[in-house]
Amino acid sequence: MRTYFCHGCAVINGTLLPPPKGDGLTDNSYKLDKYIKHTLPSSCGDYKTVFTGVASESYQNYIVTAVASGHVQIDSKNRINIVYVGSGTTGIALKGGKWVGDMGAVKVVCHSDTNRIHGFPIAITELSSASCIQCGKIIPY
């Protein structure tokens, strides 16, 4: 069972809390690993997406932005995930070190778990839509 809230309803019902700042996004090996994976382009390897911009700034900015204006999914394990659709390119996808696409959205997962919260760029084409359980508004997910 997954539950969706539009941003407005998520704010009203207190689901969205400010994310950790600065070092708080990289202060354990799990989060540091995710940070490196999604900010450092590599010249080989499996499909992955990386944020564009200066890593330390863009990573935090996109997570803060997603929490500030994204829509919410609460999954079957009660994890809070957030999707934010940007107005421009949020990152790129690489496979085997080669560019394979521009990303236009950001997903922040494990928002409520300060030990695991992390974010990554995703393609808008990977999103589907859902209805906010509170007001019925259609949101991208």
Ligand SMILES: [Zn+2]
């Ligand atoms: Zn709503």
